[in-house]
Amino acid sequence: MxxxxxxxxxxxxxxxxxxxxxxxxxxxxxxxxxxxxxxxxxxxxxxxxxxxxxxxxxxxxxxxxxxxxxxxxxxxxxxxxxxxxxxxxxxxxxxxxxxxxxxxxxxxxxxxxxxxxxxxxxxxxxxxxxxAVHQGRIVAVFASKGGCGTTFVAANLAASIMRLARRHTCVVDLNLQSGDQPLYLGVTPNYSFTDVVRNFERLDDQLLASYLTPRSKGLTLLAAPTELGRDQEVRDDHVMRTLGLLRTLTDFIVLDVPRALNDLTVQALDTAEEKILLLTQDVPAIRSAKRTLDMFARIGYDRTRVKVVVNRFERKPEFDLTQIEKVLETKVYGTLSNDYPAAVGSINIGEPLVLAKSSSRLVNDFNNLANRLLGLREFTADDAGSKSARSWSLFGKRQ
Ligand SMILES: Nc1ncnc2c1ncn2[C@@H]1O[C@H](COP(=O)(O)OP(=O)(O)OP(=O)(O)O)[C@@H](O)[C@H]1O
Ligand SMILES: [Mg+2]
CATH class of the missing domain: 3.40.50.2300 (Response regulator)
Structure with missing residues (x-):
């Protein structure tokens, strides 16, 4: 038919x-x-x-x-x-x-x-x-230790990509047991992975599009199951087919990957063109990042695709970037400043920092990271007020 x-x-x-x-x-x-x-x-x-x-x-x-x-x-x-x-x-x-x-x-x-x-x-x-079957790019954000800021970074990076590239970007919350993305993005999903599972037999791009929760123009979320216990029903093939269909629907897909590496998360990481490994400047985070990189090397991931990003970055003589690079045997791709009041403030009001009127250095850091990933030039303060940066918001603001 x-x-x-x-x-x-x-x-x-x-x-x-x-x-x-x-x-x-x-x-x-x-x-x-x-x-x-x-x-x-x-x-x-x-x-x-x-x-x-x-x-x-x-x-x-x-x-x-x-x-x-x-x-x-x-x-x-x-x-x-x-x-x-x-x-x-x-x-x-x-x-x-x-x-x-x-x-x-x-x-x-x-x-x-x-x-x-x-x-x-x-x-x-x-x-x-x-x-041409449209093929969006997948950026996976993950950390091998909890609390490194994966959810916060995924939400803000997605918002920044959407803003700078002016392309449709979808955040996929793979924390199936308890996804926090709705809180960080400030949305209340009516649909989630549960609906994908329930209607998997007839899932196509149009049906999947109807399960995405809009955040603002060009930024959507595919939410983790919102009902308790529903995560068990989500199988690897549900997620993989969903990602395949999402590529045809959106230009960028940002995955919020849980820290537990299992079949599902490894497969999801595998499909991502860009893998961002987050860590913070402390011994446990650096050690577990090293273990993850070693494990990637063993399973044959292309290491150049794994981008190490230091979150909550501060100038600390005991853990400067050269020391981290030495331990990890990998260059640090980018840093995101430590600004707890700005980060928590944005989470509390459900507004990604990069979409808010914030003077935090973190906004520039996110834009620089997004620009590097997109292959664009470095972001300058002038861009924030430029015509092109504003053009997305001409019509319809967040509802
Ligand atoms: N650059 C930053 N500066 C200051 N605080 C930050 C920064 N990034 C994240 N945080 C804070 O760290 C806390 C944990 O962030 P988040 O929930 O994103 O971590 P996570 O890695 O997703 O945690 P989990 O492993 O539980 O999923 C939050 O309170 C957030 O505000
Ligand atoms: Mg998280």
């Missing part, structure tokens, strides 16, 4: 007649995944659902509709946008195309026109799926 074409309708709800016409428009099933108002906030929902097509019903708020079309084309270039209106004046049609719509349909729908437009979209989707 051909894969359903996902469609979001914007402007108003469809009436039963229109729904029927749409259903009959293509040979493959057409699934209306959401009906949203003509409002900036709808963009957040679209970013989450990433539908194949968006049908914008242009009504009284024509300028707002066209503004939305422009934003959809910028942020979701792969979503085909179709405008539709009862008014068929040349100015409205022209505006629709100028703002980036691929087609215009007059209302009420004419079956033949509807069918021609959606067949075209269907062909485009099939072609782009064949041409």
């Amino acid at each position: 051909p894969k359903a074409l996902s469609l979001v309708v914007i402007g108003r709800s469809l009436d039963p007649e229109e729904r029927m016409q749409l259903r009959n428009a293509t040979p493959s099933p057409l699934s209306v995944v959401a009906e949203l108002p003509t409002a900036p906030q709808s963009l957040d929902e679209l970013n989450r659902l990433r539908p194949n097509a968006a049908l914008v019903l242009v009504n009284g708020e024509a300028p707002l509709s066209f503004q939305l079309v422009e934003r959809i084309k910028q942020e979701l270039p792969e979503t085909a946008v179709v405008c539709s209106s009862e008014s068929t004046g040349s100015d409205i049609i022209l505006q629709a195309f100028r703002s980036g719509a691929m087609e215009f349909l007059r209302l009420p729908f004419a079956d033949a026109e509807l069918s021609a437009v959606f067949t075209k979209i269907e062909q485009q989707v099939a072609q782009s799926t064949e041409e």
